[in-house]
Amino acid sequence: MIWAKEETCTRAEMEEIQLARLKEQVTWAYEKVAPYRSKMEEARLRPEHIKSLADLKNLPFTVKKDFRDHYPYGLFAVPVDDMVRIHASSGTTGKPTVVGYTKEDMANWTETVTRVAALGGATSHDIAQICFGYGMFTGALGLHYGLENLGAAVAPTSSGNTEKQLMYMKDFGTTLLVATPSYALHMGEVARKMGLDPQKDLKVKIGLFGGEGMTEPMRQEMYKLWGDDFKATQNYGMSELNGPGLSGECLELCGMHIHEDHFIPEVINPETGEVLPAGEKGELVITCLTKKGLPMIRYRTRDITRLFYEPCKCGRTTCRMENLSGRSDDMLIIRGVNVFPTQIEEVLLRIPEIGPHYEIIVERINHLDTMSIKVELVDESQLESYGQLNDLAKKVRGNLKSVLGLDADIKLVAPGTLKRFEGKAKRVTDLRKELGLNC
Numbered sequence: 001m002i003w004a005k006e007e008t009c010t011r012a013e014m015e016e017i018q019l020a021r022l023k024e025q026v027t028w029a030y031e032k033v034a035p036y037r038s039k040m041e042e043a044r045l046r047p048e049h050i051k052s053l054a055d056l057k058n059l060p061f062t063v064k065k066d067f068r069d070h071y072p073y074g075l076f077a078v079p080v081d082d083m084v085r086i087h088a089s090s091g092t093t094g095k096p097t098v099v100g101y102t103k104e105d106m107a108n109w110t111e112t113v114t115r116v117a118a119l120g121g122a123t124s125h126d127i128a129q130i131c132f133g134y135g136m137f138t139g140a141l142g143l144h145y146g147l148e149n150l151g152a153a154v155a156p157t158s159s160g161n162t163e164k165q166l167m168y169m170k171d172f173g174t175t176l177l178v179a180t181p182s183y184a185l186h187m188g189e190v191a192r193k194m195g196l197d198p199q200k201d202l203k204v205k206i207g208l209f210g211g212e213g214m215t216e217p218m219r220q221e222m223y224k225l226w227g228d229d230f231k232a233t234q235n236y237g238m239s240e241l242n243g244p245g246l247s248g249e250c251l252e253l254c255g256m257h258i259h260e261d262h263f264i265p266e267v268i269n270p271e272t273g274e275v276l277p278a279g280e281k282g283e284l285v286i287t288c289l290t291k292k293g294l295p296m297i298r299y300r301t302r303d304i305t306r307l308f309y310e311p312c313k314c315g316r317t318t319c320r321m322e323n324l325s326g327r328s329d330d331m332l333i334i335r336g337v338n339v340f341p342t343q344i345e346e347v348l349l350r351i352p353e354i355g356p357h358y359e360i361i362v363e364r365i366n367h368l369d370t371m372s373i374k375v376e377l378v379d380e381s382q383l384e385s386y387g388q389l390n391d392l393a394k395k396v397r398g399n400l401k402s403v404l405g406l407d408a409d410i411k412l413v414a415p416g417t418l419k420r421f422e423g424k425a426k427r428v429t430d431l432r433k434e435l436g437l438n439c
Contacts, residue, residue, distance in 0.1 A: 003118040003150075004111070006261040007316045011309070014317070017261050019053055021289035026050050026059070029295040032077035035070055036062075036297065056264065056287065057275045062299045064097065067240070072098040078293050087239055088136045099138075099239045102293040106145075109242045112259045113146025116248035119257060119314075120208045120233035122176055124151025129169055129204075131179040131187070132211065133159040133423060138243025139211055143178045146245065152176065159183070159422035162190045170196065173203050180211040181218055181234070182425035185356050188225030189416075199227035207232040210244050212424045213324045215342055217349030221356045234323065240299055241286050247321055252313045255320030262290050265319060266298070267307055270328045281306045283328050284321065302328045304340075332362060332430065334369045337406045341427050347399050348375060353382065353392055357418045363431040372409040373400075380414050 002008060027047040029036040039060040049055060066075065073080060084103050088096040101109065128147045132140035134156060147154050157168055165187065177184060184207055191198050198204065204226060214234045222232045235248035236256050246263055247256035258265050263286050267276045270283040284303045288296040306322040326340030341360060348354055355376040362371050375396065382388060393410040400408050
C-alpha cells in the first residue's frame with residue numbers, strides 16, 4: 001500500500017518541493033538558531049544564496065558535537081513553551097542529545113512513520129506489539145503514533161520479560177512485531193523453549209525492525225524462526241532527524257525508501273566532505289525540510305550507505321538508500337585493516353552450524369592488536385566432538401580471513417551462552433579504548 005501521493009512524484013516534481021522547502025528551512029534556521037547563523041556567516045553564506053538544490057553542498061555540516069556544545073536547548077528554534085515533546089539520547093559518550101518537537105513536527109513525524117509502516121506491509125487490520133522500551137528513546141513512541149495513524153491496534157508492551165511478551169503475543173493474536181532484529185531473534189528462541197512454534201502457534205506475519213542494522217543473513221535467520229511467509233523489513237532514523245521514519249524498506253527489499261519531501265539525502269566522502277555521485281558508497285548526510293522546533297541542515301549521520309534514484313518495482317519513485325554497511329565511527333582499525341562489524345556478521349551467519357549471536361573482542365597484547373570472536377553453536381551436541389569443533393573453528397577463521405584479510409581467534413560456545421539484548425545489541429568490546437589506547 002502506498003500511503004502518500006508524494007511517494008510517486010516525478011523527479012522534477014520532488015525537486016520543486018525540495019527547493020521551496022529548503023529555502024524556507026535555511027531562512028528559518030538562520031533567523032532563529034544562533035549557532036546556525038554563526039556557521040553560515042563564517043562560511044560567508046546567507047539564505048538568499050540558496051538558489052538551487054546544487055547550492056546545498058555549500059552549507060556547513062551539523063554534527064553530534066553541536067548538540068553537546070549547546071546542551072540542552074541551544075539548537076532549538078522556538079521557546080521550550082512551544083514544544084510539545086522532548087526526547088534525548090542515552091548520553092553514553094557524553095551529554096545526551098536533546099531533541100524537541102512542535103505540534104507541526106509531531107504531525108510530520110507521525111506521517112513519515114505511517115509511510116514506513118505501510119512500506120513494510122502494515123494495514124489497519126494489524127495488531128501491533130511494540131517491544132521497544134518506552135521512554136526517552138524515540139523508537140517506541142514514533143512507531144506507536146505511526147501505526148495508530150495507519151489504523152492498527154497497538155499493544156505498547158515495551159521491552160523486557162520476554163516470556164510475558166510471548167504470552168501477550170499469543171493471547172492478543174499479535175500480527176505485527178516492532179523490535180530490534182536481535183531481540184526478535186531472541187524472542188523466537190525463547191518461544192521455542194516455552195514449547196511454542198512461532199510459525200504455527202503465533203499469528204505474527206510482519207516485523208518492522210529498527211534500532212540496529214539487519215544484514216541479509218540475519219533476515220534469513222528471521223525467516224527460519226518466524227516462517228517463510230514472514231515479512232521482515234527494516235527502517236531507519238535517529239533522534240536528531242525526528243526518530244524512526246526517515247526511510248524504510250518496501251516488500252521488494254531493494255533498499256530503504258527515503259521520504260524526500262521531508263528529507264534531502266546526500267552521500268559524502270567521510271574524510272574530505274566531498275559530495276559523491278549517486279551509487280557511490282560514503283557517509284549519509286541528511287537535511288530536514290519540515291522540522292521547525294529543531295532544524296537540521298546537513299546532519300552527518302556517520303552511517304555508511306549508497307543512494308539509488310531509479311523507480312522501484314513497488315511503484316514508488318523516491319530515492320532509496322542501501323541497507324547500512326556500518327558506521328564511520330564504528331569502524332575498527334586492527335593492524336591497519338579497516339573492519340566493520342557487519343562484515344563479520346555476514347560471514348558468520350552464512351555458516352549453518354553457527355547461531356546468530358556473537359561477540360567481538362579487540363585488545364592489544366604485547367603492543368599488537370588482536371581480535372577474538374565468541375560465537376554460539378546452534379546445537380549443544382556439537383560440543384561433544386573436539387575434532388568437529390576444531391574443524392568448525394578453522395572453517396570460521398578461514399572464511400573471515402578471506403573476507404577481512406585479517407586473522408581472528410575463534411571461540412565456539414554453547415547455545416544460550418552469550419548475552420541477549422532487549423534494545424540495540426552490543427556486539428563489540430574494544431578493550432583498547434577502555435585502556436585509553438589510540439586505536
